[in-house]
Amino acid sequence: MERAWLPWNRLRQLGVMGLNERNADFILPYNSRRNFPLVDNKLLTKALAVEAGIPVPELFGVVEIVHQIENLKELLAPYDDFVIKPAHGAGGEGILVVTGRHGGRYRKANGVLADEEDLGHHVSNILGGLYSLAGRPDKALIEYRVKFDPIFENISFQGVPDIRILVFRGIPVMAMIRLPTRLSDGKANLHQGAIGVGIDLATGRTFSGVWHERPIDQHPDTGGHLSGRCIPYWDEILAMTAQCHDFSGLGFIGVDIVLDAQHGPMMLEMNARPGLSIQLANQLGLQPRVRHVQAMISVPTVIAERVQTAKNLARYTAS
């Protein structure tokens, strides 16, 4: 194909999807507003996922009103480590990870110790709606802290790496793994400085990564090589994400999966407005794949068939 010169024509040629296109052609027609609460509210998502038989991090408790903060100590007593997160959080904000206890205090993921009052303030911020969309009052979830799979040992700096899979009409279309760095402060968000590493849908093997929109092959903090790693349970992961489409009723979603050392893959959360950085991590445009899926007259109902479709799709439209 002749190389287009104008930058927008060139992007179009590469099949890169832009935010306007995502909003107008995919989110508006495929994601019914009615179903947004199912994914925006992590409590609901969790309940639906459990019902559908999808593994999720265990829920230890919910704080719904400010008054309950007084009982936080008793609520947390049985657990050494846990995560506190807002039910309506977005972009990984408001998540507090406690990795253990030290004296009467809690050790946070970055090593800093926090006391009862700090935790209480964080929970009250969550309840007040600081981290929720549009600042509405929210609930705080306390759940199992994922201990990540040793495969990520030397390519992750604090925090938990998660696998983001974009699912369109129930068919996974693109995947990446997001690795926290010192810069991203343990968060797995690309624009906060996490590394995005593309994953070959067909094999579950990682490509090289992208950090700050620049190609990278070594983790900047740990030095571990990014490419060529095989994600375990790959087929199960694909199947889980395909199932997530079924219970959410949303056509265009991003599903976040974490790999726990003991429990294997678990679904962390879903996003009805998935970001487009996944294209950067894979160095591949989304358009050819989503347009192919869009053109399918009907999508197979059997999960295994959808996983197969996804793998074939990846083979035909690899970069």
Next chain:
Amino acid sequence: MRGLHVKLLALLLIVIGVSLCWFKVTRLGLPLMPTEKAEVWTVEARIEFKVLKDAAIKARFYIPRQPGGFTVVDESFVSGHYGLTTEDDGLNRAAEWAVREVNGHQVLYYRINLSKDPSIQPAPSQANTAPPIFVPRLPEALASAAKGLIEDVLKKSADARTFVRELLVRLNAQSPDPNVMLLRQGVVNEDDWVRLISDLLATANVSSRPAQVLVLQDGMNHGALKPWLEIFDGRLWVSLDPWTGEPGLPEGGVLWHIGNDAVLDVSGGKNAKVEFSVSRRAQDRTLVAEERARKMGSRLMEYSLFSLPVSVQNVYRVLLMVPIGAFLIVILRNVVGLKTFGTFMPILISLAFRETELIWGMVLFTVLVFLGLTIRFYLEYLKLLLVPRLASVLIIVIMLMAFISVFSHKLGFDRGLSVALFPMVILAMTIERMSLLWEEMGPAEALSQGFGSLMVAALGYLCMSSQSLEHLIFVFPELLLVVLAMTLLLGRYTGYRLTELWRFRSALRS
């Protein structure tokens, strides 16, 4: 399918908007630019007379009907305690001032503002039939001279118009024949001349009537009407120059009165006289057009924003600019891809800039946000609940505003007073979001978004304070349909944002 629907809708809106606008420009003469000026002539007739002892006064003064080639912008009478009536008999209009008891020297004024407009036809006159001709009784000598002249002229003319022209050629001749010399002897002033022509025409069986014309001349003082002539050409009355025979009115002439009567008639007074003064000035064309449209009875203008009280008009002058700002935001966010605090927050800030002016507005905004942020970081340390914290920020912002106003007033910068016009709730929210962003994404991101919002607000201010844009939208509010159409079209824009070209630059490079 949906795309086509939006495009058709947008097309419809654009067609409606543009054609309404076109109609207003071409038919009603509304100007597209605010600087367009129309020439407005102010004519003032000053009537003065002395009251006879113990007499009731009745002053009758002829005033123009709709003159051809001019729009009457407005008309006024200064009549003190006189009762005033105007009447229109289908040929002339007259104003009649009346009062029962008055003493001494009296002055009355009639003022009319006229604007040149070649498309205006004179008001139709009812009397388009030839009146019976009274052949004047001329003295014997004159009668035979007239007869001789007319016989000569008749031979060389085909109709009323050519007859008059030929007659005037003879009368004006450098070396007149004896008949003409005789006729010219009795003429001392312009009125006599017109009467002579009129008499000659009557003798030749051509209907004519004298008329009075005011020739507009800037700076004219103590001016008088100029006698003119109208003849009946068999179908219509036509004006013509009683000296040259040229048809029509003189350049810049307003037909004031037709007929033999005096223009001013005062009963109960003496030494009555009327003087005209004329001045020219440039006036906003919008006002002229609006006045004209109202005279034409155009429904469109009757229901325009100009029909509102002036204070409400001024509110709408501002409000109607908000869509322009909103459209700017749509472009900056969906086509350029800028990030701002809040969707329409920058527009509210730029509305505040309208009052404070740009540079001062930006300085005050920056100072307020900076002070607010500093205090907000202190509040963070107190670990307050969300809503009380927001409320505290709001209270502090208002106190800061009051402080800045008082402080700058003491220092003598009165500009600082306008800080009170900033939407404080918006400011408090901006400070809160900025501080959150500061904590979560770092100072660089917070400052860049803050700076971006300020730039968008400044850009919004520049668009929304543009005089010509404001004029255009206020005079042609239907253009908002075009703005709406373009916004709808952008609502289905699926192309890349400019910032995405940067975001995906690594893909472009490969």
